[in-house]
Amino acid sequence: MRRENRTAGRTTRIAAAACWLAVLPTAAWAVFRLAGLERGPLVQAVAFTPYVAAGSVAPLALALVLRRRAPAVVAAVTALALLGAVAPRAIGSDQPSADGPTLRLLTANLLLGGAEPAALVDLVRTRRVDVLAVQEFTADIATELDRLGLAALLPYRELHPEPGASGSGLYSRHPLSAAGVRRNQGFPFRQAYGTVAVPGAPPLRVESAHPASPYAVRVVPDWWTDLRGQPPATPHGQLSVLAGDFNATLDHAPLRDLIATGYVDAADAAGAGLAGTWGPYDGDRIPPVTIDHVLADRRIAVRAVEVHPLPGSDHRAVLAELRLPTAR
Incomplete structure (x- = not known):
């Protein structure tokens, strides 16, 4: 016993x-x-x-x-x-009662300008994109995009190409004003911005976001600095959208803090918040994670979000269909 x-x-x-x-x-x-x-x-x-x-x-x-x-x-x-x-x-969430025009916004990281320009132009054309935000934007791909017809589809633009990963651009079907570019303080990625004049809607500020990547421990402080330096929402002021490669998921505290200023993550609101946007798409054996986002002012209704392959890039493009408030 x-x-x-x-x-x-x-x-x-x-x-x-x-x-x-x-x-x-x-x-x-x-x-x-x-x-x-x-x-x-x-x-x-x-x-x-x-x-x-x-x-x-x-x-x-x-x-x-x-x-x-x-x-x-x-x-x-x-x-x-x-x-x-x-x-x-x-799971999709309840949306505000915005009753203005619809805006289709696409964001794409072009992987050092190596994405296939024809695929991007075709996506803009077939999905009737109104605003395109690009990151890792180079002079060569800018020229090729225009040669393939992007200039006719999205004639208004604020472009700041650079070699490597720091270039940024913003294209629009509608006129842009108050446009420019700023460089992040932590890591020198540029972020193009401008105010889009959508007929029937209030002015909409859009910025192509690209904070630092936390690819090594030594650059994590830059990652924190850049995410904290993103423009907060102005829930009692101008409508704004941040769209791009945030190098962060909804599980990262600084991104959640940014959203809490008055944004909503469009994919999260549409029930598509688990769709991967970066990882194995260039052959790396990395499980997909969601680091590309469209952050929209909470007064904007999110109608749908789609994630599209982008050959030549390690990211997928994110397309958000947004319903804007009516101009008062």
């Missing part, structure tokens, strides 16, 4: 240890994500929170099968917290 008791006790301890080893990493992830504590290498890791949320049910199932009450409780709370943060992105 003593040997049997010792064996049973050892089995119980092993089962409890296995449960805690499965539960605690996911629970720690939930704490860092919900508290916005990502720093250093955790910034990159947090981008993959949707995958951790999906897998969070496995430790719970293990604890339930092994009948370990305490680990099961922690696992259940963890799963509910992570799934509660992630799952709503797949």
Whole structure:
């Protein structure tokens, strides 16, 4: 009997240890994500929170099968917290009662100008795009886009091409005013902006966003600086939209803080917030993550969001159909 008791006790301890080893990493992830504590290498890791949320049910199932009450409780709370943060992105939300004209806005990262210009022009033409925001925009692709007919489709523009990844551009079907460019303080990516005069709607400021990428720990401070330096919404002033490669997902605290100023993430509002926009599209073995966004003033209704392949780029293009308020 003593040997049997010792064996049973050892089995119980092993089962409890296995449960805690499965539960605690996911629970720690939930704490860092919900508290916005990502720093250093955790910034990159947090981008993959949707995958951790999906897998969070496995430790719970293990604890339930092994009948370990305490680990099961922690696992259940963890799963509910992570799934509660992630799952709503797949469910459309209520929209404001905007009754003005519709604007179709496309944002595309061109990967050092290496994206196929014909594919982008075809996308603008077939999807009837009104405003195009581009990042990693070079002089060569600017010339090729115009040669392929973009100038006739979107004749108004504020273009600032540069070699490498820092160029930025804004194209529009409607007239632009108060246009210009600014350079981020953390990492020298440029961001073109302008005010679009959409007939029947109030003036709409649009900016092509491109904060620093947290590709290494040493540039994470630049990432924080650039995200915090993005223009906040002006919920009692001019309508505004930020569209581009934010190098951040909705699981990153600085992006959530920016949205909280008065924006809504268009894909999240349309129930398309889990569609990947960067990752394996140039052959890298990286699970897709959602770092390209259209942030719209909360007075703008989001009708639909689509994610389109863009050959030659490691990003997908994001198209948002927006219903603007009526001009007063």
